[in-house]
Amino acid sequence: MRISKAWIVAAKDMRVFLRKRYAIYSLVLFPLIVSIGLPLVLRLVGARLSSTQLPIRMNAFSFFYLIGAATLPILLASYSLVGEKIEKSLEPLLATPITDSELLLGKSIAAFIPPVAALYISSIVFMVLANLVTHNTLGYLYFPNWTIGLILLLLTPLCAILSIEWSVIVSSRASDPRAAQMQGLFIALPLLAIYVTSEVGAISLDTKTLLIISAIILAADIILFFLSTKIFQREEILTKWT
Amino acid sequence: MEGLTFQVEDGEVFGFLGPNGAGKTTTIRMLCCLISKTSGEAKIADYQIGKAADSLQIRKIIGLVPDNVGFYEDLSAFENLDFYGKLYECPEGRRRENIERFLKMLGIWEKKDARAGSLSKGMKQKLALARALVHEPKILFMDEPTANLDPESAKTVRDFILELKKQGRTIFLNTHNLDEAQRVCDRIGILKTKLLSIGNPEQLRESLTGPKTEIRLAQINEALVSELRKRIPNKIEVADNKLIIDVADPDKENPTIIAAIGSAGGLIQEVTQIVPTLEDVYLQIVKETK
Numbered sequence: 001m002r003i004s005k006a007w008i009v010a011a012k013d014m015r016v017f018l019r020k021r022y023a024i025y026s027l028v029l030f031p032l033i034v035s036i037g038l039p040l041v042l043r044l045v046g047a048r049l050s051s052t053q054l055p056i057r058m059n060a061f062s063f064f065y066l067i068g069a070a071t072l073p074i075l076l077a078s079y080s081l082v083g084e085k086i087e088k089s090l091e092p093l094l095a096t097p098i099t100d101s102e103l104l105l106g107k108s109i110a111a112f113i114p115p116v117a118a119l120y121i122s123s124i125v126f127m128v129l130a131n132l133v134t135h136n137t138l139g140y141l142y143f144p145n146w147t148i149g150l151i152l153l154l155l156t157p158l159c160a161i162l163s164i165e166w167s168v169i170v171s172s173r174a175s176d177p178r179a180a181q182m183q184g185l186f187i188a189l190p191l192l193a194i195y196v197t198s199e200v201g202a203i204s205l206d207t208k209t210l211l212i213i214s215a216i217i218l219a220a221d222i223i224l225f226f227l228s229t230k231i232f233q234r235e236e237i238l239t240k241w242t
Numbered sequence: 243m244e245g246l247t248f249q250v251e252d253g254e255v256f257g258f259l260g261p262n263g264a265g266k267t268t269t270i271r272m273l274c275c276l277i278s279k280t281s282g283e284a285k286i287a288d289y290q291i292g293k294a295a296d297s298l299q300i301r302k303i304i305g306l307v308p309d310n311v312g313f314y315e316d317l318s319a320f321e322n323l324d325f326y327g328k329l330y331e332c333p334e335g336r337r338r339e340n341i342e343r344f345l346k347m348l349g350i351w352e353k354k355d356a357r358a359g360s361l362s363k364g365m366k367q368k369l370a371l372a373r374a375l376v377h378e379p380k381i382l383f384m385d386e387p388t389a390n391l392d393p394e395s396a397k398t399v400r401d402f403i404l405e406l407k408k409q410g411r412t413i414f415l416n417t418h419n420l421d422e423a424q425r426v427c428d429r430i431g432i433l434k435t436k437l438l439s440i441g442n443p444e445q446l447r448e449s450l451t452g453p454k455t456e457i458r459l460a461q462i463n464e465a466l467v468s469e470l471r472k473r474i475p476n477k478i479e480v481a482d483n484k485l486i487i488d489v490a491d492p493d494k495e496n497p498t499i500i501a502a503i504g505s506a507g508g509l510i511q512e513v514t515q516i517v518p519t520l521e522d523v524y525l526q527i528v529k530e531t532k
Binding site: 098099235 | 277298299313314317330373
């Protein structure tokens, strides 16, 4: 596999995303809301929470980055894949000397880098603002810590990969990017369930729990990798996708 | 597809004629290594189709103008071509030079910065031609490149194909435009899930029937026709006030026929030599397979 070929596809896809208004909104809006909105919530409710309750809430809020990592790549990946169907550009693309795996890797890079970069930038803003609004209550800077470190550096990439692989599977059947996106967003439901469970206090999002979640997502990543690469075959794409 | 055996020579323009669903696009897709064949053998420039290692090599030396041209609508014409040039590993300098040269040849250089989505159908078709050539392939596959184009754009595309022919490129052209096939192709294959006939336009015309002589008379009646049938052995058809007579050698037989009509009492107004057109050949061959 030649990474340079994959990168050509990725660069082209990212250039296309930059010209799609909805892609820009998706990449900016969610990280903006999380990075500014959640510290604002902490500021509003923080005074009513004890110094033991506040970290639980802050860890739970960090989990929003996982929901972002599971949803944002879907918005781009589904356009990248279904968009090729709509624009009928698959045939000339597949006629070039690029392998299926190079093409899939290129599309995955394009759907991975912008959302993950946006979430990382947003997380820095979130940590700074959250520290500012909670410092008086806690008496120390809560972020960065192991929880958000694991969420950002381990779980976010794993979730983004899962989301892209899932997009490949749903995009193969969809004829409209929005339909693919709607189906793709189901992948975020288990993560939302974990968030809600942590909010009601049924589980604690500590290092151990996060490592267990990471292992489960890694296993799902491996399974979906085989499924998505099986689906992403030249002949399959040309005869069944178009 | 079945019974598909043919060879295209270096520098030849080979056309595939056939009705919708005849397998023209499927053949091109197989030859461009986009779909696999179930049986048989095919080679392009000594590379074996169906052999994984050769597929990449084949795709490097061919260019494809597909039925659906398919561009990235939000990218400019130039960006689209540049992307494909990069995939074909065409060095930057040569890539830019080729893009400029082909867009200028096709008369759309001034549209290089326009969004591909904003281009007319004719311009997109021209852009697809430029895209297929950006890496200067030896072999070019074109799937109905003038379908649905206005006459002016279709002519530009045809002239461009003729220009490529002069440059010695091997061109494989799918079309159901008989006039286009006749003007552009060195040889034509008539296809309807299997190869029905193959040859140059002249050979195909001759393969159908020999020439016919059409004679318009002032008046035709039963007695005249039966008298003529006694005097000449040729097959005679009657249509309005015309006699259509099969002839093997017009120069030798026409004077005899004309003399026979005169002596049978017919008054000749016009004599015309009819040679079957490619359309006649095509319709006849396709009809025979129904």
